[in-house]
Amino acid sequence: MGAGKKLQEVRDLTPEDIKKKIEESSDELMKLRFRLAGGQLENTAQLKILRRSIAQMKTVLNEKAAVSAN
Numbered sequence: 001m002g003a004g005k006k007l008q009e010v011r012d013l014t015p016e017d018i019k020k021k022i023e024e025s026s027d028e029l030m031k032l033r034f035r036l037a038g039g040q041l042e043n044t045a046q047l048k049i050l051r052r053s054i055a056q057m058k059t060v061l062n063e064k065a066a067v068s069a070n
Contacts (some may be wrong), residue, residue, distance in 0.1 A: 004066055005058070006026050006053075006058055006066050010056065010057055015061060015064050015065070018057055018060060018061045018064075019061065021057055022058060024051060024055055025053060025054050025057070026054060028050060029047070029050045029051065029054065032046055032047055032050065033047070043044070
């Protein structure tokens with residue numbers, strides 16, 4: 001799946017669903033960081049992908065908040 005399609009799926013979610021996905025992704029990121037510190041993480045690119053995904057979801061959430069404020 002391309003990045004554009006995945007981002008569009010996030011844009012179609014409600015703000016509550018986006019917050020839930022951000023929370024889940026943040027928990028997963030924390031687990032990956034613990035695995036990295038323990039030397040058990042083989043694919044370190046997962047960290048970058050997950051951080052970027054969280055940032056994109058936060059951006060969409062802020063866009064929705066700005067639209068609803070106007």
